[in-house]
Amino acid sequence: MLRTFRLGGIHPPENKLSAKRPIEELPLPREVIIPIGQHIGAPATPTVQKGDLVKVGTIIAKTSGFVSANIHSSVTGKVTKIDSFFDAGGYKRPAIVIAVTQGEEEQWEEGIDRSTTLVKECTLEPKEIIDRISAAGIVGLGGATFPTHVKLSPPPGAKAEVLIINAVECEPYLTSDHALMMSKSDEILVGVEILKRALGVSRAVIGVENNKKDAILRLSQIAMDYPGTEVMPLKVQYPQGGEKQLIDAVLRKQVKSGALPISAGAVVQNVGTVFAVYEAVQKNKPLVERITTVTGKHLETPSNYRARIGTPFGHLITASGGLPEDTGKIIGGGPMMGKALLSTEIPVTKGTSGILILPREESTRRPMRNCIRCAKCVTVCPMGLNPAFLMRDVQYADWDATEKGYIVDCIECGSCSYTCPANRPLLDYIRTGKQKVSALIRARKS
Numbered sequence: 072m073l074r075t076f077r078l079g080g081i082h083p084p085e086n087k088l089s090a091k092r093p094i095e096e097l098p099l100p101r102e103v104i105i106p107i108g109q110h111i112g113a114p115a116t117p118t119v120q121k122g123d124l125v126k127v128g129t130i131i132a133k134t135s136g137f138v139s140a141n142i143h144s145s146v147t148g149k150v151t152k153i154d155s156f157f158d159a160g161g162y163k164r165p166a167i168v169i170a171v172t173q174g175e176e177e178q179w180e181e182g183i184d185r186s187t188t189l190v191k192e193c194t195l196e197p198k199e200i201i202d203r204i205s206a207a208g209i210v211g212l213g214g215a216t217f218p219t220h221v222k223l224s225p226p227p228g229a230k231a232e233v234l235i236i237n238a239v240e241c242e243p244y245l246t247s248d249h250a251l252m253m254s255k256s257d258e259i260l261v262g263v264e265i266l267k268r269a270l271g272v273s274r275a276v277i278g279v280e281n282n283k284k285d286a287i288l289r290l291s292q293i294a295m296d297y298p299g300t301e302v303m304p305l306k307v308q309y310p311q312g313g314e315k316q317l318i319d320a321v322l323r324k325q326v327k328s329g330a331l332p333i334s335a336g337a338v339v340q341n342v343g344t345v346f347a348v349y350e351a352v353q354k355n356k357p358l359v360e361r362i363t364t365v366t367g368k369h370l371e372t373p374s375n376y377r378a379r380i381g382t383p384f385g386h387l388i389t390a391s392g393g394l395p396e397d398t399g400k401i402i403g404g405g406p407m408m409g410k411a412l413l414s415t416e417i418p419v420t421k422g423t424s425g426i427l428i429l430p431r432e433e434s435t436r437r438p439m440r441n442c443i444r445c446a447k448c449v450t451v452c453p454m455g456l457n458p459a460f461l462m463r464d465v466q467y468a469d470w471d472a473t474e475k476g477y478i479v480d481c482i483e484c485g486s487c488s489y490t491c492p493a494n495r496p497l498l499d500y501i502r503t504g505k506q507k508v509s510a511l512i513r514a515r516k517s
Contacts, residue, residue, distance in 0.1 A: 087246050150167060399433065402427040407484060462496075
């Protein structure tokens with residue numbers, strides 16, 4: 072029997088409309104908008120000014136602390152503006168605008184290997200590997216965007232025993248990781264070896280949900296050449312892509328409330344991050360592009376694109392045939408954890424795994440009714456929380472109760488809202504309460 076995590080979970084319709092689509096090269100836009108805060112932690116500090124000329128790979132913003140990440144230009148062009156723009160969350164954030172040079176061949180920074188030749192051997196020391204990853208601005212590409220060099224530097228007294236590769240892609244509709252696994256399998260396995268070397272571990276497990284049988288077969292065949300690395304097919308169950316859920320599925324260990332995955336001896340990296348690590352370490356290539364799914368039931372051509380960081384969403388949507396007439400919402404990400412967008416001018420960032428076009432009939436909220444205490448939300452919560460009570464406590468601004476109800480443990484998977492027969496916006500309230508309680512905890516500690 073296939074493994075999965077042991078608490079809660081659901082299986083919404085998969086709708087992997089672009090699963091069989093290969094990765095397509097996306098034409099460059101006329102300008103890119105590159106936010107300087109594309110990661111968890113301190114925003115980077117701009118190192119360019121209006122009028123500066125940049126190449127692909129030029130550093131345009133440097134880390135401003137340990138938990139931060141470098142930002143590089145994804146195009147050749149001229150800096151035209153440094154201003155605030157709306158991000159996918161609906162907030163205005165500082166960003167650097169670059170006008171793309173037209174009619175000329177792209178210029179890349181020296182030392183970046185753009186060839187497709189596979190480079191297997193890596194003799195670097197762990198610190199050298201981590202330094203290259205940090206310099207390249209690599210963050211978690213599964214959506215959390217935690218700086219990768221920080222994850223590879225466990226706190227004193229903590230030691231990694233196993234590397235887990237998150238190739239689950241449990242979010243409905245999204246197929247960017249699947250497409251990457253099918254096109255860059257060899258590079259991914261080399262990336263796994265590099266991360267094992269950086270962590271000083273001999274074992275790695277690549278967790279893949281069983282609806283990607285072609286990827287499982289391909290990765291398994293290549294993994295036979297890499298001792299200590301195995302591919303583990305997993306039951307299709309949402310939200311298996313959560314770190315704690317994946318650790319439970321693979322290792323049968325549960326991470327305690329407030330603890331990090333390293334407490335279970337595990338370091339989890341997204342499969343897209345692994346490929347970015349390969350390119351950073353073996354090709355000296357910074358993170359300037361990523362694979363992004365553009366999809367929707369009524370979209371003309373659901374596709375997987377290699378998109379440069381800073382490309383406006385509208386550019387990708389146009390390449391897929393444009394917005395359908397019955398578009399109700401444009402979602403940044405998938406239907407479960409994604410957020411509705413204010414505009415198609417919002418740019419692709421390091422954490423942009425997909426763009427979902429929802430038809431009007433599916434995006435209209437149904438009227439909220441009274442909670443009948445059916446406990447369905449409790450049954451499906453993968454963190455063992457009581458979403459109904461948390462929503463109630465947030466409504467009454469009872470922050471002591473929400474904190475005691477472990478609201479900060481919520482992974483915002485949306486399983487509760489999805490299963491609620493009363494159409495209650497549980498996740499919306501929990502997100503609001505989680506922000507408030509987290510701020511109160513930080514204030515208390517300071």
